[in-house]
Amino acid sequence: xxxxxxxxxxxxxxxxxxxxxxxxxxxxxxxxxxxxxxxxxxxxxxxxxxxxxxxxxxxxxxxxxxxxxxxxxxxxxxxxxxxxxxxxxxxxxxxxxxxxxxxxxxxxxxxxxxxxxxxxxxxxxxxxxxxxxxxxxxxxxxxxxxxxxxxxxxxxxxxxxxxxxxxxxxxxxxxxxxxxxxxxxxxxxxxxxxxxxxxxxxxxxxxxxxxxxxxxxxxxxxxxxxxxxxxxxxxxxxxxxxxxxxxxxxxxxxxxxxxxxxxxxxxxxxxxxxxxxxxxxxxxxxxxxxxxxxxxxxxxxxxxxxxxxxxxxxxxxxxxxxxxxxxxxxxxxxxxxxxxxxxxxxxxxxxxxxxxxxxxxxxxxxxxxxxxxxxxxxxxxxxxxxxxxxxxxxxxxxxxxxxxxxxxxxxxx
Amino acid sequence: xxxxxxxxxxxxxxxxxxxxxxxxxxxxxxxxxxxxxxxxxxxxxxxxxxxxxxxxxxxxxxxxxxxxxxxxxxxxxxxxxxxxxxxxxxxxxxxxxxxxxxxxxxxxxxxxxxxxxxxxxxxxxxxxxxxxxxxxxxxxxxxxxxxxxxxxxxxxxxxxxxxxxxxxxxxxxxxxxxxxxxxxxxxxxxxxxxxxxxxxxxxxxxxxxxxxxxxxxxxxxxxxxxxxxxxxxxxx
Ligand SMILES: Cc1ncc(COP(=O)(O)O)c(C=O)c1O
Numbered sequence: 001x002x003x004x005x006x007x008x009x010x011x012x013x014x015x016x017x018x019x020x021x022x023x024x025x026x027x028x029x030x031x032x033x034x035x036x037x038x039x040x041x042x043x044x045x046x047x048x049x050x051x052x053x054x055x056x057x058x059x060x061x062x063x064x065x066x067x068x069x070x071x072x073x074x075x076x077x078x079x080x081x082x083x084x085x086x087x088x089x090x091x092x093x094x095x096x097x098x099x100x101x102x103x104x105x106x107x108x109x110x111x112x113x114x115x116x117x118x119x120x121x122x123x124x125x126x127x128x129x130x131x132x133x134x135x136x137x138x139x140x141x142x143x144x145x146x147x148x149x150x151x152x153x154x155x156x157x158x159x160x161x162x163x164x165x166x167x168x169x170x171x172x173x174x175x176x177x178x179x180x181x182x183x184x185x186x187x188x189x190x191x192x193x194x195x196x197x198x199x200x201x202x203x204x205x206x207x208x209x210x211x212x213x214x215x216x217x218x219x220x221x222x223x224x225x226x227x228x229x230x231x232x233x234x235x236x237x238x239x240x241x242x243x244x245x246x247x248x249x250x251x252x253x254x255x256x257x258x259x260x261x262x263x264x265x266x267x268x269x270x271x272x273x274x275x276x277x278x279x280x281x282x283x284x285x286x287x288x289x290x291x292x293x294x295x296x297x298x299x300x301x302x303x304x305x306x307x308x309x310x311x312x313x314x315x316x317x318x319x320x321x322x323x324x325x326x327x328x329x330x331x332x333x334x335x336x337x338x339x340x341x342x343x344x345x346x347x348x349x350x351x352x353x354x355x356x357x358x359x360x361x362x363x364x365x366x367x368x369x370x371x372x373x374x375x376x377x378x379x380x381x382x383x384x385x386x387x388x389x390x391x392x393x394x395x396x397x398x399x400x401x402x403x404x405x406x407x408x409x410x411x412x413x
Numbered sequence: 414x415x416x417x418x419x420x421x422x423x424x425x426x427x428x429x430x431x432x433x434x435x436x437x438x439x440x441x442x443x444x445x446x447x448x449x450x451x452x453x454x455x456x457x458x459x460x461x462x463x464x465x466x467x468x469x470x471x472x473x474x475x476x477x478x479x480x481x482x483x484x485x486x487x488x489x490x491x492x493x494x495x496x497x498x499x500x501x502x503x504x505x506x507x508x509x510x511x512x513x514x515x516x517x518x519x520x521x522x523x524x525x526x527x528x529x530x531x532x533x534x535x536x537x538x539x540x541x542x543x544x545x546x547x548x549x550x551x552x553x554x555x556x557x558x559x560x561x562x563x564x565x566x567x568x569x570x571x572x573x574x575x576x577x578x579x580x581x582x583x584x585x586x587x588x589x590x591x592x593x594x595x596x597x598x599x600x601x602x603x604x605x606x607x608x609x610x611x612x613x614x615x616x617x618x619x620x621x622x623x624x625x626x627x628x629x630x631x632x633x634x635x636x637x638x639x640x641x642x643x644x645x646x647x648x649x
Contacts, residue, residue: 013548014587019524020548022571024457031461033577042578049571050580051547052587303571 004071005062006233008054011226012264012332015053017339020222020332021306024293032303039208039215041114048223055226057110064109064142065230072097072231074238074395079362081382088385090378091244091395093235093262094365100165102368102400103258104135107227108216112139112147115214122146122213126176126200129155129322130162131368131400132218137171148213150176150184150203153195155322161404176200181207183299197325198312202299219255220296220305220330228261231397235262236269239395248274248381250396252373253344254323256330262397264332267341275342277333278377280324280352283316285309286344291334294327307334319349320408321369347376353409355379356402360409368400369408418445418617419646420597421624421639422492424463425449425478426470428629436632437485440639446488448515448619451478451502453494458517458571460601462622466629476505483509490542490563494518495530503537513540513563520545520553527553531560542566542597547584554591564595566619569602569610581606582613589614604645611649618646 013020025031036045047055057065077090095103115123123145127133133149140147149171156163156175166173174180176195177187183202187195208215217224239246249266251259259277267275279286285308293304295312309328316325329337336342347355349369356372358379359365367375374396385392402408421444426433437447452467452475459467470478479502482489489511493502495518506514514534519527520543531541540563545554547569558565567588569579585598598610599619607618620642627635 014551016550017552019520019546019550019553021521022458022546022548024571025460033460033571037577046578046580049547049577050583052583 004234004237005065006057006230007062008056009226010229010233010265010268011051011053011055011222012260012268013051013222015268016332016335017341018335020335023303023305026295026300026304032301035209035301036303039205040217041111041118041120041214043114043118044111044217044223047226048221058113061110061113064113064139065106068098068105070230071234071238074235077359077363080359083358083362084379084382084386086382086386087389087391088382089244089393090382091239091393092398093231093395094398095231095258096365096368096371096398096401100131100134100138101404102131102135103228103231103261104132104218105139106230106261107218107224107257108132108135108139110227111216112136112143112145116143116145120145120214122148122211123216124148124150124204124207124213125216125218126150126197126204128152128197128200128325129405130159130166131323133171133173134162134165134169136216137166137169141170147171148207149173150178150200150207152176152197152200153193159405165404176203178203196298198298201297202301205299205301219257220328222330222332224257225260225264225330225332228257229265231258231261232263232265235395236265244393246270246273246395247392248276248394250276250278250374250378250381250394252324252370252399253277253279253329253333254326254370255328256333258397258399260330260333263342267336271341276377276381277337277342277344278373279344279346280319280321280373281346281348282319283310283325284346285327285329286337286346289329291338296328305331307331308337320405321349321352321373323368323370324373345377347373351376357409365398366402366406366409367398368402369405371397371399372402374398417611417615417646417649418597419643420444420446420448420490420599420617420619422448422450422599422619422621424466424470424625425451425481426473427466427625428469430481432628432632433481434485436628436635437482439636441486443639443643444486445617446490447486448490448492448621449482450492451475451497453497455496457494458521458568460622462626466625475502479505480509488512490515492517495523495526500533503534503539507538511539513542515542515544515566517544517568519543520549520557524553527556527560544568545588546571547579551591554588558592558594561594564597564616565592567596567598567615568600569598570600576601576603581609585610585613585615607642607645608649611646
């Protein structure tokens, strides 16, 4: 019997076609790199800066992965293939099978584990729609830590179920902006009550600095991408068992963590396949973004990262796919796109919603709207395969389910 | 067995011309080589201490700063970003007695110019000290290893002088396995990390921020620090 849960994380940095520009400090008398020392668990920071191709996963973390349902299933979308009458075969890795509903748990488990191991009792983070917050809430309760989540107030009001899920796991959820931090109070004073991910991030970091809680990072940093590499490593083994070699690999991109976690191990094994990163047309970072050093957070607390970016002051329009509303792309993914190893595509929300509906009706699974962007691209690519009569294997990452945001599907007609 | 090398970094003209020259002469017999930082327009990969030292060293042109170090040590390495380097500076470095050039941003921001730049340095009569980081991919470490006729310099942290946690042993071993020539390790090493770096295969270590910081306040303290570092390096 094949053991599917990986025992090591994979880091693509030593294998990149071009060197990865390191994080940089913005100012003369302040070091943002130094601030990371104070807010992140030491082991997480060590993983960020000690680049090795493979890093052993602690057995406690492997146990948690197993307890929460890893390996996640690799399924074939036969009914969708039939409906499209495409010669292509369509497979998907279903990260929505994890209890909180998305891949985010893969990165929350190690970060909370290291926080606990280093003697901390409390962790803090921010969340938009709530997928990351729920992952931190669950892994905190699993390891016996207190967790505090700053949730963008507009989502807090509109998505009560995600908030309730976090509270059920024992998390303290604060609508952001809040009066618990200076960042929050400033925003409230200026009348910005509905909040943004950047403000929530600023509040979480300030809370971590003031109260000594450890800050949990949801995406973008290379170390988070590495923690997600369990997805792709499992996929390789699952495809092997099916005797399938992938030709086209697709995932959606917010900061890049599910895409990287899914594709990087596969890029390492099959470097010449077609890799497609799908973003939202409403946040046109692939078509309009520039590759340069920029702030990952609009509170400008974290160090500068070289990435494809629309600029930290870019204000994303209010689309439903909260997880895709981010101005940048993780540094390593930016290198792979710039070097042409990964192709980028954009899909608009209407296409994503239609694709998500079609997928739900045929395959039963309701994709998170973020993931529905990948589904929409896969459908296009499968139809193209039909035109060219290509008998290809398309494999995509279904990063999460959308059962707690069904109104996203019903409100748009 | 060969003794490990101690390389000390100084910012040219810091804290002022007289003190810089005096200190450099005082340590010239204690250290194996000196790395001289020529003030850049933008100190991209430097921490607060080195950045401040560049400001203090203002008031001189880059050429004056290069020439200032003339004949200070038997092995001098000029440190400059590629962004700032102009051709005739290399000739000036050669005539001022430098042996090698270290260009930290070459493999970070201009990897495609590696071969061409190394060739330019060689044709000026200088040797190549090539800068790699833990983020440098294997293929570029191999390319740099072939071209580094002075040494390979591993900057183990993303910024000088910021004590981010790094597993020094693992990082050094990864580079050591791919590079047979001389390997120098630097960027914010503390005493125990110096020992780990050397016992993991480094041939020498480079120290900058802590000395520059000491020199800002008290030359005697900085001197003591260099002596202490010599002892630590020799003890491994
Ligand atoms: C289900 C789902 N997919 C994708 C994303 C996008 O993030 P990333 O690109 O880091 O995977 C999110 C972010 O919240 C998400 O919740």
